[in-house]
Amino acid sequence: MSAPVTRRAAPGVALLVIALALLATLPAWVGNAYYINVASQILLFAVFALALNVLVGYGGLVSLGHAGLFAVAGYTTALMLQAGQGHLAADVAAVGVTLVVSAVFAVLALRATGIGFLMITLALGQILWGIAYRWANLTNGDNGVNVSTRPAPFGISLAGAQSFYFATLVVFLLALATMALFVRSPFGASLRGARDQARRMTALGYNVWLIRFLAFLFSGFWSGIAGILFVYYNQFISPQIAALQTSAEVLLMVISGGTATLAGPIVGAAIVVIMKNVVSAYVVRWNMVLGLIFVAIITFMPEGLVPGSARLWRWAWRRAKTPQKTAPQKTTPQMTTPASRGDRP
């Protein structure tokens, strides 16, 4: 039984090793600091998209308020640093505050599912955006908050593009590994069960509300980590990051890449970040191009790029194999008979 499983897993393992090798050597073959920074952005938004995917993909709960959680972490870090606290204290506080806000979000939003959940998260996200925008005494309003320094964990300064990239890569890999374990765990199975048949799960002894609540906290935790990375990356935060557009963008990352997959949100994050940073330099109406890409994905691969590509690959593989099996039988049937092969004594 283990042999077929190993054979099935082999292409996935090979792809993972290649991807890791490419990511680990990226600064060497990219060279330019600008593109290294773009890669850092992709990784930090991939962490954010993976966090949202816990709810959207595995929990069946579509949130349009996650930019609020992302911004809460960013603002807490920035304001703590501005108040003269150290990086560690600022980061721990950011995670703590984000978890508390996530818990409030969850308690309020989990009163509903489906469109109700979406609307409540949207409203909560907008409230946080309003606070960031209007409570100028705290957040400095539209002017935002500057972060003068990046941290130097274990004495390694993250001020440079390359060192920041590697720090982001480590966090990204940690997030990915945690997510991979999470979705394969009994709790992950419980969350998927609650997504597919909530009523049945209750009748099997599960506390569906609590499962969703804990999943929300998990999602909020990684959204907060992504928010901290973001504020260190930009060394600045403003209300714009808490706006609906950010929530919509990260949701599009998840949907376009493929919900309920680990690779999907990463691919989605890469598309959006590359479009915003690279294509926008050459195409004035890059937003339109991004929109067209999303329309194309939803039209031709409604399940998302990663699952859609896998489907196409399987289809092409089957087509490539089929003629090899049937052609000799059609053209020279006598060649394939047992007698002609000498099978018969």
Next chain:
Amino acid sequence: MTALLVTRLAKSFGGLRVTKGVDLAVEAGERRLIIGPNGAGKTTLFNLITGEISPDGGSIRLFGADITNTPCRRRVHLGMARTYQIITLFPRDTILRNVTLALLGLSTLRWNPFVALDLQHDLAARAHAALARVGLDEIAERPLGETSYGERRRVEIAMAMAQSPRLLLLDEPFAGLSIDERRDVQKLLRAIPRDVTMVMIEHNMDVALDFADRITLLHFGEVIVEGTRAEVVADPRTREVYLGE
């Protein structure tokens, strides 16, 4: 000992009274059949007993413990399991994963995000054993979406039995099955030991009468006849409201 004691249970949906002071006492180990025409309130009674809906009045006791206000999920932990009239499973998962979810529902492991479910060999062995009891172990890895209706009925029973219930509620377990499939399910139910008390809703009298120790006839949310098979079948009210004679 009384396994299930329902006393003056009442439920209304808006102005419609669907359960009107139902009394029901099922002894431990008993096989009770609940019959009644469509709209009699049989499934509503099941939903009230399992806690999926709350009663407006009355009480429910499970092996002596008052569970009237106990949430549905807690009742499962107290030994209650059920199957559904409309099969309610997890079509994206394999048969094995469906049964594993049933086992996980009673295990504290369900909260664990740090271990891989596929590596829980004890859980998998118990799921395989539950499937072997219903004759589905050989196709355990088959996606549920690729199984027949009869196989899904058996998966439902396997899931319920995997939870080692003390009280099993079966809502029309023979509905939609072919004659052969019906025979298979009948054999399965007969093999369930007497330490499991069973209450079954069923329309198919051929198979149901054979199953029951006692029968309760519901009509417009009320118990109108209760007794042994012979008593209920002989009762003129049964013929009037149910058998149509």
